[in-house]
Amino acid sequence: MEIEKILNEISEIENEAKKMIKEITDEKGMEEWRIKFLGRKGKINSITSKLPQIPQELRPEIGKRINSLKKTLINLYNESIKKIKKEEKFENLSFPGKRPKIGTLHPLTLIIREMTDIFFKMGFGIVTGPEIENDYYNFEALNTPEYHPAKSFWDTFYLNEKEKILLRTHTSPVQIRVMERMKPPFKIIAVGRCYRRDALDASHSPVFHQMEGLMVGKDIRFPHLKGVLTYFLHQLFGSEIKIKFSPSYFPFTEPSAEVSISCIICNGKGCSTCGYTGYIEILGCGMVHPQVFRNVGYDPEKVTGFAFGMGVERIAMLKFKIDDIRYFYQNDIRFLNQFG
Ligand SMILES: [Zn+2]
Numbered sequence: 322m323e324i325e326k327i328l329n330e331i332s333e334i335e336n337e338a339k340k341m342i343k344e345i346t347d348e349k350g351m352e353e354w355r356i357k358f359l360g361r362k363g364k365i366n367s368i369t370s371k372l373p374q375i376p377q378e379l380r381p382e383i384g385k386r387i388n389s390l391k392k393t394l395i396n397l398y399n400e401s402i403k404k405i406k407k408e409e410k411f412e413n414l415s416f417p418g419k420r421p422k423i424g425t426l427h428p429l430t431l432i433i434r435e436m437t438d439i440f441f442k443m444g445f446g447i448v449t450g451p452e453i454e455n456d457y458y459n460f461e462a463l464n465t466p467e468y469h470p471a472k473s474f475w476d477t478f479y480l481n482e483k484e485k486i487l488l489r490t491h492t493s494p495v496q497i498r499v500m501e502r503m504k505p506p507f508k509i510i511a512v513g514r515c516y517r518r519d520a521l522d523a524s525h526s527p528v529f530h531q532m533e534g535l536m537v538g539k540d541i542r543f544p545h546l547k548g549v550l551t552y553f554l555h556q557l558f559g560s561e562i563k564i565k566f567s568p569s570y571f572p573f574t575e576p577s578a579e580v581s582i583s584c585i586i587c588n589g590k591g592c593s594t595c596g597y598t599g600y601i602e603i604l605g606c607g608m609v610h611p612q613v614f615r616n617v618g619y620d621p622e623k624v625t626g627f628a629f630g631m632g633v634e635r636i637a638m639l640k641f642k643i644d645d646i647r648y649f650y651q652n653d654i655r656f657l658n659q660f661g
Contacts, residue, residue, distance in 0.1 A: 324379060327371060331386055334364045338394055342401055348409070351402050358394050365391050428660045429530060429649055432637040433512055436532055439556045443549060445508045445534065450495035452514055456485035458494035462616045463573040478516050478527075488516035492531040493573065496628060499535065500617035505624045506538030512633070523645045530633035537609065537619070537626030543576070546606055546627035550580060554603070557640070558585055565600055574607025574628055585639060601639065604631035 338358050345351055358364050369387055372380055426434075437447055459477075478488040495511035512532040519525040536545065547566065554564055563583035571577045581602045584595035591597040606629035611621035634646050641660075643649075648656050 324375065324383070327368070327375060327383060328386070330368055331383075331390055334358065334368065335390055335393065338364075338397065342397055345401065346405065346408075348402065348405055351398065351405060355398055359391070359398065365394065425657060425660050427649075427657065428637050428641055428643075429633060431660055432640060433530070433532070433633055435640075436553075436557065436633070436636065437510060437512065439553050440510045440534065442556075443508075443552065445510050445536075448495055448499055448509050448511050449513055450489075450492070450498050450511065452489055452516075453480060454487060454489040454494050456487065458497050459487060459489050459491075462497040462613070463493050464610050464612045464616070465572045477518055490517050491515050491630065492533045493628075493630065496533065496535045497613075497617060500537070500614075500619065505619065505626070506536075506541075508534070508536040508538075510534045521647065523647065526634065526646050526650065528650070529646075531630055532633055533628065533630040535609070535626060535628045537624055539624060541625045541627060543608060543627070546608070546629070549627075550604070550606060550629060554580070554582055557636070558582060563589065563600075569605060569607070571605060571607055573610050573613050575610045577605065577607035580604045580606060580629075586642070603635070603639075604629055606630070 338354070341354055341357075342351075345354055356363060360366070365387065369384075372384060372387075375383060441447075477490045480486045480488065492511045492513050492515060495513070496509075499507070499509055499511075510532060511534075513530065514528060515531050516528055519527050521527060534549070536549070551564055554562065562585065565581045565583075566578045567581065569577045569579040579602055581600040583589035584592060584599055584601050586592050586594040587599070589599040591599050595601050606627065609626040609628050614621040614624065614626075634649060637643065637649070638646065
């Protein structure tokens, strides 16, 4: 074999290898390159195998050249693979990272949103009011004067007993504040925290949430109340539930009613949740008492209206099938993670 030919071949291999490696951008390409030039059947081995074909005295010189090329290629390979790995690592930084846990909405927030959305559909507006109230808004304006038995039942946390500043026992004071500011007709819902002197147990909490509604206008009658509440309860619990209105008493409505729905746990067959009656009491309502209208300067001969109120926790417990009210306030992540 001619010396010139083998020397040419060596420099061709070098040129080809250098040219190729410039185009390679990933580890897979590098592996292919390595096999082609440095592999067992690669070009370096193939040219080494030609050594016996050349004159013996020239073999050491040619052997050196081949070895030097081999070293060059190994160095090239090591440099390139290092660079590619670094780039891939850098690229990895743009991969989506581990998402931080962002938490979920509290079940009470979820149920409040669901409930308000239903009333929004019927055109109700939403209002809020102070949680610290005075005796007038919390009791008196709502036709619950000093001597009224309902007052002691609801007696509450007084912040200032002398001035009768207290934590509101219901959201109804918001209704009075709205009526003082607005002229009928209107329909609003009020939602917020309320406070009562109840010991904490599976079904009572000294802090809880209420949602109340009020619709006032000309010729608002009991069938309107039934229509609004029926639509609301069917939307919330499904149209297959049965709804029952029974006579009741509240100082600020006349007539008053309690509304029950067929038990959603046993479908009305009777279970421990519904006390084996098949029905669950869910809210109180009635036509606004004429005295309440007089208290805010409305003429009960000209306007009528209805009001209703319900405990948000109670609705959430039924809807999410939660049997202990305390879960809502314990911030137990295992409980909260199940929502939202
Ligand atoms: Zn039941």
